[in-house]
Amino acid sequence: MRTLKVALLGCGVVGTEVARIMTTHAADLAARIGAPVELAGVAVRRANRPRPGIADELITTDATELVKRDDIDVVIEVIGGIEPARSLILTAFDHGASVVSANKALLAADGSALHAAAASAGADLYYEAAVAGAIPLLRPLRESLAGDKVNRVLGIVNGTTNFILDKMDSTGAGYSEALEEATALGYAEADPTADVEGFDAAAKAAILAGIAFHTRVTAADVFREGLTEVTAADIASAKAMNNIVKLLAICERSADGSSVTARVHPAMIPRTHPLASVRGAYNAVFVESEAAGQLMFYGPGAGGAPTASAVLGDLVAVCRNKLAGSTGPGESAYAQLTVSPMDGVVTRYHVSLDVADKAGVLAQVATVFAEHGVSIDTVRQQGREGDASLVVVTHRATDAALSATVSALRNLDNVRGVASIMRVEGE
Template identity: 70%
Template sequence: MSEPAKPIKVALLGCGTVGTEIVRLLTEQAPDLASRIGAPVELAGIAVRRLGKARPGVPAELLTTDAAELVTRPDVDVVVEVIGGIEPTRTWLIDALRAGKSVVTANKTLLAEHAGDLFAESDTFGGDLYFEAAVAGAIPLLRPLRESLAGDRITRVMGIVNGTTNFILSAMDETGAGYAETLEEAARLGYAEADPTADVDGYDAASKAAILASLSFHTRVTAGDVYREGISAVTPADVSAARALGRTIKLLAICERVDTPDGESVAVRVHPAMIPRTHPLAGVNGAFNAVFVEAEAAGQLMFYGQGAGGAPTASAVLGDLVAVARNLVVGGRGPRESAYADLPVRPIAQASTRYHISLDVADRAGVLAAVAAVFAEHEVSISAVRQEGRATDASLVIVTHSAPDAALRSTVDKIAGLPFVHEVVSVMRVEGEES
């Protein structure tokens, strides 16, 4: 009769909403997890900031405030991190990897800045590094990029990767309410943090876009490489204008492989954009996430589901933990960092985009011709024009064909200075349509 398999010992960093769900799932599913892995999984310790807080269902004897000691304990095999932030979390995870532990993390901010450091330690000391929960919650997205599509050439990734902003924009579209009051409602319902800056200013989505681009294009991309705009400037007038054109507004993360005469490069950006209501992403509402992946052989793939929350995120963490534990049982290793392509990241000025421009102008002969002349001067082609007169003024809406973002921005700047242009009401990019 064979010896019982040695338990896989897990150190958990963080026991908030996600950490508590991880403890629950590890406890309730212990027999199934042992059968799937080939060995039981046991919690060796849980690092928390304060010991006195009530944590129903969490064994008090496992709690510690000494994360630095826990991650290097000889009996620990895997460190699972759901604290977030950069320091001291980065130091703890590097110490864990240097001690030969495998690491599972949901920390998008850390990965978007220091994934290269973590992978270097993983390669040197032999532990695995898994991070499915860092992007899009429970949606299995990163593993397909790392593994399932490893034999293909990914050309574009575009999607909704922040549930808070998607809830706000969906509500603005449905109710016609303004940004401020919708943000307040999102906070009341628990969809927005007390300080929503990371979400509404696009930092959260930018970190996720950096991770997606790094995996998709085999190139190290950091959050600082990502062009970023948030949603606080989106107005009910923008939402109404989009609706009049059969579009809706979403905060999109867009990662593209760009072929130019000078060679390949990568463009990564996060910003609100108008998309057609017929586009599959237009129907992704509330706090849900969805991501389109385009690859040369596989074609278009769409990943959709819960993008955040305790249970969905814990599900993704547990999936990674099972993979890491299986590798420990059989003596295998997970995928390493793939950054061989080392493609340059293009600035937003060189990215090819389309603009929706809304102007308040004087309603008189020659205005449209003069505006069109500015577009021609900057070699920007106009796709559609809509003008509505009101007394002595008019609303002029122009949608362009694709052009370099720098040319589009210069066009808008020059139009703003024309004597008959009272105001540039809004400028928004357009995605999801043939250019």
């Protein structure tokens, strides 16, 4: 049986682990695939860095020439970003190679074009590692639940933000303090924008929604709200309600089945909800389907070894397909459902207001909610030297109705400001 040759694009934290596992587990991989698999080249930006365990002759700074080689069977792309990753993947397809990628940003932005290129070339495009690290999630959605109807996917898909919110909840720290600790421990990048502003989670939500609902969904379709405005007061208010704050990715099919929504934002969930117990940098995703019911996938959502585990799982599957002369499942977008904007999403809300501490203010506020069709569930008020904090928790209402309510509240003379607005999920 001929040896299958693999080109590795990128040798950072994940790429290094991929190379290590391919080397140390070579015999096991060969047994599982049915043929030896060999690392034939590693493309990097700077060739002069030490890379223990990787032979110097495998290192190249010319990624394009590496993927053009006629003897390359599979290209593993772990460099991230849009370019040059997209061009390199397309070049790999043009030269007959299949691709394993961990690039959520590229797949969320241009996944349909990449799938089309793979299909045209008779090649595979696998990307289990692009969402939730080591957790087997995309393949169960694509294959195990292929005969079922998925209605909702809800979960924690970013370890950095979960670590920050967990620290704020467990220690009472503010956002800045928790972010500083996350950075010191290596959970947050030097520039944490992609994580804390929700871009990373939104890309993953787009991929999940596309697979779950057989509809093309891009990152641009996903409503996104980060956690930089979450305060210690929000965390304390959630605790008072026996809730906890999590940054959630939520993908839902509409009641009539004609459309879907995808959103990422902080939300309060009950402490009795299974996602409430997901601590530190771990990820967990709930999938709700008609026949299977509720399924939960849990595990480490990032890191070199966990992500490499998902990459190597895809590598085994792709290599098996190569030997069989076949390809695995491609894009399934036959449903072509409408991706609806956030305005029509229905949920509950936690609204914190700074108001004048005098008679009649609560009645004024309640009237505004009623005028916009938003029913109030509970109200909590605490006075402080002429001002007061008023916390309103609503019943279910549309996002559009809540937005109109908040705009009207800001125009009331007795409302000093809207301190925070947070959605309440999982009830």
